[in-house]
Amino acid sequence: MAGTQETREQVAEITGDYKYGFSTDVEMDMAPKGLSEDIVRFISAKKDEPEWLLSWRLKAYRAWLKMDEPDWAKVNYPAIDYNDIYFYAAPKSQDKPKSLDEVDPELLRVYEKLGIPLAEQEVLAGVEGARKIAVDAVFDSVSVATTFREELKKAGVIFMSISEAVHEHPELIQKYLGTVVPQRDNYFAALNCAVFSDGTFVYIPKGVRCPMELSTYFRINAENTGQFERTLIVAEEGSYVSYLEGCTAPMRDENQLHAAVVELVALDDAEIKYSTVQNWYPGDKDGKGGIYNFVTKRALCKGKNSKVSWTQVETGSAVTWKYPSCVLAGEGSVGEFYSVAVTNNLQQADTGTKMIHMAPNTRSTIISKGISAGRSQNCYRGLVKVLSGAENVRNYTQCDSLLVSSTSGAHTVPYIEVKNPTAQIEHEATTSKISEDQLFYCQSRGLGEEEAVAMIVNGFCKEVMQHLPMEFAVEAQKLLGISLEGSVG
């Protein structure tokens, strides 16, 4: 399936065109470069944090110093110099803005340019009759605006930046922070615990169905900075929330580090739906620049019959190291993972999930679709573990890889560990290219090669895409198109 010269040029054009790659001049407040106890104290002081949080950070920092950077993933990148990173960068502002009118208009323009509606009456462009979405906008290290707060408050939903929550709801933060991802969980999680700057806190009270989708939009803007956000979502008994997350960064020649931690807690009968469209700057076609996306995401299905569903569309980042997981501790709880990971040019992705079945009658589903183009490497890595006390566990895993170029790699590394005979575990994986037959069929019906490939790829991903909220599905499909169109060769 040789691509024509024209096709190749088109690819170069398209993939070279990362439309969120602009940077903005915003007056910034930065901590000195590098990491030390003083920086940790500085960040904590900047946020006027209580003593317990500072000592929590310092404990994590000390633990981090003794840990080694993981090297087991199928990714290669030059060693990160942690002393050449700004661990804190915030847009300068006098006081916390009381309303959107007080937010730096330059910042608002950034979000406008990204298509993220911060004004409450607006909805996502191009989608008629869309539902309301509350947005928390995180710019470098801080949250700059959170919309629809009043309306959410009426429903009892807490939706605010985590640094505000530390002051307004310290009891909740203290109760849940670090309970799903312990400080020493891994190298990047420990780093995040020490220096996390901001992020989102969501609390859905008992029996409440969150009246709108919640969303956080992450933007890295400043140079040489790392973004270390932290998200904590707690869904009380019988509640439901759908949460979306998006991200972009300017095109820069240096690599930038993004090490986030996301913790979800679902109590009895609660359900959390967490969707991500990850579109960090992937670097240019020669692999220069791009974001290192080293993220720890984990959900604790603590309550009976609770449910957590992760859906991710990964198209960005130079290097991805990310395993959204579910600890199924509540009887009858359900974990789901739907993922599309697309890599092109020199991108590397090592991503997958862990489903830890601790309680009886727990179920999990894993559907992973990897698409490798260019000279990229795309790896699914997953674990399904059944502990001996977990009766009647059911897991179904399907990992399919599609190779769109002869120079890319597709890898599958699933681990299955079962200590209970009543478990029913199924795992299937396939790796193949787009079949000549399918292409021929489409082309014989009058579709061009490009269209045919797009259609087949869309079909390949459909099982995952249909789990995305509608607004995101639209964006994700477009992204898929941009990442892949014409990369057949």
Added chain:
Amino acid sequence: MPELIKSTYRDQAASLSGTLAGLDSLRDKAIDRFAETGFPTARDENWRYSDIKRLRGQAFAAAQIQSDARIPDAICTTAARLVIINGHFDQERSDFGDLLQAISVRPLANHLMANSERANELRVGREATSVLNTALMRDGLVLVVPAGVEIDDPIEIIHIMHDAENAAAQVRHLVELGEGAKATILERFIGDDSAYWMNSVVQARVAEGAALNHYRMQMDGSQAIHTANAAVSVGAGGNYSACNVSLGASLARFDAQVRLLVDGANATIDGVALAASRQSHDMLVHVDHRMPSTNSDQVFRTVADALGKSSFQGKITVADGAQQTLADQSFKALLLDRTAEANAKPELEIFADDVKCSHGATIGELDAKAMFYLMSRGIDPTTARQMLVEAFTDDALARIDNAAIADALRNQIKGWMMAHVPNTSGKDAA
């Protein structure tokens, strides 16, 4: 790991100096490497499911020559029966049949003596057990099947461990098939109840158009540690077909590294492991597709009873440019008891696009519906369960092209089931 263990093995290696022609420098290299790395731990990816505390905790002495071990009956018509007792080739008790007229079979020492350059063909190995085998190897067989020669009946190699408490046998076999040659090797491993370590390495080279069948019947003693490594390379149109049936030992590992080096090379690697009380069976396969149009297929079935553990790590690598590769792998594990455990890591690493690779893995208990079906036909629960387990393991024996060997393996599996399957109290029987 205590330095004492390393230094004991170093002394053992030193005492073997000069025993095999041309091998000393390789031994030195291997023992140095072993001293560097020592035995792996559960943190080493390839060993995450094997608990080798015993290897790490004590130094095994070199097992001594024994002449009073009983040699078991043959299980099929054989071309030759070659006997290895405590790691030493016992020429007198071996039966060469007419084999020597067609092929060359000789002990490692003689092979190297004839031309010490041949020591260069030996590989140090990657895993600590293979490395130590290289450092401490004393004996083994070298089978060379010349081009075009086809040996129909299996060549049986019986490894017997007898009265070898805390002792180890380090055996190295070399198998070489010339162009268009064909041979079947049946390796049997048996032993008494002494706590010994059988560490075997087989290096095989299958030339263009040649076919090697490699069957293993592992029935080592209940206290034994069995570690085995097969390093195989296959040429154009060649075929390597292996089946490993693992029943014995307290800890058993079979690690097959198969490289498909030339267009059109094929390999099938199958296996059955039956893990009873406190047994751990670990099977590792790495099929490396280096060139286009190479095919491989794997079928593994394991059954674990109370306190038994079966693990499988199967890796398929398709190198850059190895287009038109077909690779398939199926792993299924059956758990018969609450305390049984099964682990699987079926891994694909693919750098070429025009390929079709897949793997499937399942872990579970016997299908209640199938049980019900059989019982509704008047079959008692025990027989029904045995029928299902038998059918389950049979998948992995389907490619054995020697009926007598397949039957013998089936009988062993049946025997195991008699002892273990009736004891299980699956809730499906209710």
